[in-house]
Amino acid sequence: MSSASGFQPVPRESTSSLITRQLREGIMRGALPAGTQLSEVALAAEFGVSRGPLREAMQRLVQEGLVRSELNRGLFVKELDEAEIRDLYLTRTAIETTAARAVAHSEAVIPGTERLRARAAAMAAAAAAGDLEALADADFAFHEELVSLAGSPRLHRVHETLMVETRMCMTALQGTYFDPEDQVAEHSRIVEAIASGDDAALVREIEEHMQEALDRLVRASR
């Protein structure tokens, strides 16, 4: 059998894994707002499985920190107060600066920056069109791409959770207005800093971007 046939391993996935993904999506999109109790029977019925696999999925989310477990009481979607939001952005900064530096020093800087420029362009387009939802999506795609390019499974796994939490915040504050142009400009500066290979500038740009984003969120939440 040729190994050059280009076949990929069959993407079989456990039920609990599939459920976890859907629940995460629900938490992210606001279908399961912060604080809601997650009823096992109700969710199990909705997913069409028994409580076993569903409970396994729940434990994953608990480990991820997206869900809080109270013994004999139930599971609740975690709520984010201001201190938590600050912690979230502190951690995002840690992960993303490291990722960006890894990209900047990797052999694939050129195609990497190219892809990031494309993401930034998508943001600009959404901003120009005044489509705030598309802008948010493009924003997320940018950061997701950035960390993916670093090629670090650990940074990526941690970042995935952080992005869910970020989106949770933004969903909760939906309707508040941010200046799109600022956001677009900040992302462009990050890309160019990566391209330049200047570590100090790079770190500074990301830290500033995170600080700005955090300020926008905190301001909106009061």
Added chain:
Amino acid sequence: MSSASGFQPVPRESTSSLITRQLREGIMRGALPAGTQLSEVALAAEFGVSRGPLREAMQRLVQEGLVRSELNRGLFVKELDEAEIRDLYLTRTAIETTAARAVAHSEAVIPGTERLRARAAAMAAAAAAGDLEALADADFAFHEELVSLAGSPRLHRVHETLMVETRMCMTALQGTYFDPEDQVAEHSRIVEAIASGDDAALVREIEEHMQEALDRLVRASR
């Protein structure tokens, strides 16, 4: 009811949580070496519970990345090749530099550095006594303390997993000899950098320390 009574909430904990902790300990200490299959029935019997809670604990470890799941095949303790070890230290650097900077800029720098100095002193004592096991323990306690002092739940949770993986590596390479004095000196330099409040120096010290530790590990594993 006074809220200043100093009582803490009763530390009730779910069974799956307790099992998770024990399994993690086992993986860390080498009782469950990398690559071993984790038999559900055997482990459930050992813990004296049924397979339900045990499976929930397993899913937590999968989410943590310490255990790999093959559908209909079983669960295996994750193995770390050289690339994984590099990724591990990359991520540790990201977390610990951020934590150290947070400590350096916090209001509690003074007591913080004091506690870290105590940890470093414990390392020095173990090194002087030639007790390599105690040295490793003190080493871990130092890094654990460093991240705890940052007061960031996210950094702490991520770091916990990373330290388990680190210990896994070191357990696997048990018997190899490292120069204790170097290690002690590196940690002392980190503490003093925190005390000095010089961010650049701080980051440099931690990055160098991680690079050294990584080199020691990689060298020993070949």
Added chain:
DNA sequence: TATCTCCGGATTGTTGACAATCTTCACAGG
């Protein structure tokens, strides 16, 4: 001999039922 088929044993995946716990509400007593 090489290959294919099939079967037995073992392990995981899933389920429904049972036990334990918590919450809520009504109600009696001070």
Added chain:
DNA sequence: CCTGTGAAGATTGTCAACAATCCGGAGATA
């Protein structure tokens, strides 16, 4: 009016049995 008691209802925690899947080897066939 407030406090304590108790039972009903609902929810979570746990278990043991059943179903599905995988692995290895014996045996048949060319």
